[in-house]
Amino acid sequence: MMRALRFGKFMDAARPWGAAMRDLLFPPQCDHCRRPQGPYVAGGRLCHRCYDRLTPVAAPYCRLCAEPFAGEMNPDFLCANCVDRKLAFDFAFAPYESAGPVRDLIHEFKYNQQLHLKLALGSLLADAMTEPRLLARQDWVIVPVPLHAVRFRERGFNQSLELAQQLHEATGFPLHHGLKRTRYTTGQAHLDREGRLENLRGAIALSRPARKEQWFQGKAVLLIDDVLTTGATAHECAEVLKQQGGAVLVAALCVARG
Numbered sequence: 001m002m003r004a005l006r007f008g009k010f011m012d013a014a015r016p017w018g019a020a021m022r023d024l025l026f027p028p029q030c031d032h033c034r035r036p037q038g039p040y041v042a043g044g045r046l047c048h049r050c051y052d053r054l055t056p057v058a059a060p061y062c063r064l065c066a067e068p069f070a071g072e073m074n075p076d077f078l079c080a081n082c083v084d085r086k087l088a089f090d091f092a093f094a095p096y097e098s099a100g101p102v103r104d105l106i107h108e109f110k111y112n113q114q115l116h117l118k119l120a121l122g123s124l125l126a127d128a129m130t131e132p133r134l135l136a137r138q139d140w141v142i143v144p145v146p147l148h149a150v151r152f153r154e155r156g157f158n159q160s161l162e163l164a165q166q167l168h169e170a171t172g173f174p175l176h177h178g179l180k181r182t183r184y185t186t187g188q189a190h191l192d193r194e195g196r197l198e199n200l201r202g203a204i205a206l207s208r209p210a211r212k213e214q215w216f217q218g219k220a221v222l223l224i225d226d227v228l229t230t231g232a233t234a235h236e237c238a239e240v241l242k243q244q245g246g247a248v249l250v251a252a253l254c255v256a257r258g
Helices: 002-025 100-111 115-130 149-155 159-171 193-200 208-213 232-243
Strands: 091-093 140-144 179-181 204-206 220-228 249-257
Touching: 100 115, 100 220, 100 249, 115 159, 115 249, 140 159, 159 220, 179 232, 193 232, 204 208, 204 232, 220 232, 232 249
Parallel strands: 091 249, 140 220, 220 249
Antiparallel strands: 179 204
């Protein structure tokens, strides 16, 4: 027993040395530029040079879709795209614009199976929690945008779920896989706003456990995705969460605003 305790203390003492040797043999690299040029930010994944190239979404921005604008505006203003729309989510937000390193990281993560980038992107997503409307509540329930089984097999993972898991670990808010795709849909990138809404109509439903156990009844939901563009996906998911799940508030939260 004493020998085991002494060995355990030796290993504890050796850990810093082991970490130093690891960093010497395999220097930490920035997830974007791949250069060993710390110090690092974004959960220790980005160098300051790349981090400084990010474009934060800063006020003023549309209170519904978070589209940023220049100049002085009322914080409650709606942009031209939202003023005549009836969207099911209460508001959307993304901490960064989809440009530069953020756009590159999301593309590599999503389409080139670079799953380790979830750490950097998850850290950037957590930056959103300083937004006043998000910060005002401590009872959020995290829900990832679902991925159809066919698309999951093609990609190997659900990027929204991976990001939601990172936010869950950072905030402690409960995470539920409460939505499912009921049919396969074509890619959204080539469609306009109305085409995206029509493409997704009826394609998302509440999962059976979520219905049976009433996971979202009376709850405030953080709906997680990688990029927010027209808001069509967030709208369809929020409609299901409210009409089928009984959620009282749905906020769409993404890493980047496209």
